[in-house]
Amino acid sequence: MRRFTSSIGARSKGVAPDFMSSPSVNPAGSLIAGQNESSSGTPDIASCPICDCAAAGPAIEKQGNYALFFCPQCGLQFWSPRVLPTSEWYELMYSGRDAKLLPLEPGHKYFLSDPNAPHSGDLLDVGCGTGNFLVAAREKGFCVSGTELDRSAATFAREKLSVENIFPFSITDFAAQYPAAKFDAVTFFEVLEHQADPAAFLHSVVSCLRPGGYIALSVPNRDRWLTGPDVFDYPPNHFLRWNEAALRNVLEHFGFQILSVRQQPVDFPYAVSMINMALRSGLTKKVTGREDIFFRDVMQMDAAKAAVAIREAPTARQRLMGTLGKVKRGLCYPLAGAALPYLRLRGYEAAYLYCLARLS
Numbered sequence: 001m002r003r004f005t006s007s008i009g010a011r012s013k014g015v016a017p018d019f020m021s022s023p024s025v026n027p028a029g030s031l032i033a034g035q036n037e038s039s040s041g042t043p044d045i046a047s048c049p050i051c052d053c054a055a056a057g058p059a060i061e062k063q064g065n066y067a068l069f070f071c072p073q074c075g076l077q078f079w080s081p082r083v084l085p086t087s088e089w090y091e092l093m094y095s096g097r098d099a100k101l102l103p104l105e106p107g108h109k110y111f112l113s114d115p116n117a118p119h120s121g122d123l124l125d126v127g128c129g130t131g132n133f134l135v136a137a138r139e140k141g142f143c144v145s146g147t148e149l150d151r152s153a154a155t156f157a158r159e160k161l162s163v164e165n166i167f168p169f170s171i172t173d174f175a176a177q178y179p180a181a182k183f184d185a186v187t188f189f190e191v192l193e194h195q196a197d198p199a200a201f202l203h204s205v206v207s208c209l210r211p212g213g214y215i216a217l218s219v220p221n222r223d224r225w226l227t228g229p230d231v232f233d234y235p236p237n238h239f240l241r242w243n244e245a246a247l248r249n250v251l252e253h254f255g256f257q258i259l260s261v262r263q264q265p266v267d268f269p270y271a272v273s274m275i276n277m278a279l280r281s282g283l284t285k286k287v288t289g290r291e292d293i294f295f296r297d298v299m300q301m302d303a304a305k306a307a308v309a310i311r312e313a314p315t316a317r318q319r320l321m322g323t324l325g326k327v328k329r330g331l332c333y334p335l336a337g338a339a340l341p342y343l344r345l346r347g348y349e350a351a352y353l354y355c356l357a358r359l360s
């Protein structure tokens with residue numbers, strides 16, 4: 001069976017989502033206002049968590065008890081209901097992310113090399129994880145602070161990287177605890193898509209900024225090239241789907257002027273993954289006699305059931321399936337190499353959508 005936890009850590013830079021806050025997480029899960037549930041359990045209608053206007057048309061997509069809607073006003077796609085999972089769920093899904101320094105992600109690199117971005121001042125990174133970006137920003141000239149709810153990750157940043165200012169709060173709780181703390185830049189890479197209440201999140205970000213302050217962020221680009229479902233991009237892991245237009249509309253709504261937007265072009269590893277996904281073989285069913293269990297299904301289980309699914313020891317047949325899967329992926333390498341120039345030429349995009357903006 002696929003090792004789910006390492007995969008989610010790699011895609012999410014090993015940080016706890018900002019809302020994994022003990023004061024703000026309702027362990028039982030709570031519905032965010034503006035959502036209506038049908039008798040079947042899947043919502044029929046919903047209102048935008050930014051604009052509060054009614055979603056356009058029926059659900060775009062359904063997964064389990066969740067439905068995905070589109071806001072005609074700001075262009076955001078949002079799942080409903082947005083029920084926060086338990087803290088046990090996060091510990092399970094994000095386990096293993098708190099003990100090592102992960103490499104910088106494309107969004108980090110885009111910010112650090114962005115000619116429109118500031119190069120010094122006070123910077124707060126929301127969901128800083130083990131501090132990989134904070135160290136790079138400090139070397140660049142920033143005076144760095146971070147919020148991180150995972151105590152192990154925060155301890156790593158303090159003890160191994162000498163980053164002292166790590167606060168164990170969500171941005172909302174941080175803003176409430178330290179109303180006088182103001183920053184020249186607030187960054188949140190791969191965090192915004194997790195938010196159940198993005199308006200409250202962005203209000204808190206604004207309250208932490210000095211006049212003319214900057215924000216920099218990255219989110220999964222919903223306009224990316226996909227040949228099948230991205231199993232990580234489902235609730236309750238991600239509640240929001242962004243593209244450039246939605247990001248521009250929402251940030252301008254909150255008083256920001258957009259300075260830079262950058263979409264990650266398709267690279268070789270991404271092309272391999274997409275070609276591999278496109279060449280579905282039904283291998284799992286042939287070898288094991290049963291369907292694949294996808295991460296998007298596992299993460300909608302409660303923590304106890306998900307733990308059983310994740311920790312289940314692979315059978316001999318499943319191990320064979322894993323080996324055959326690797327061989328199949330290897331065969332995609334020459335195809336990806338041949339296709340990459342065409343994909344680049346046609347402007348195919350990969351996962352990261354980066355944005356720099358400033359309070360106007």
Ligand SMILES: [Zn+2]
Nearest residue numbers: 048051071074
């Ligand atoms: Zn909207």
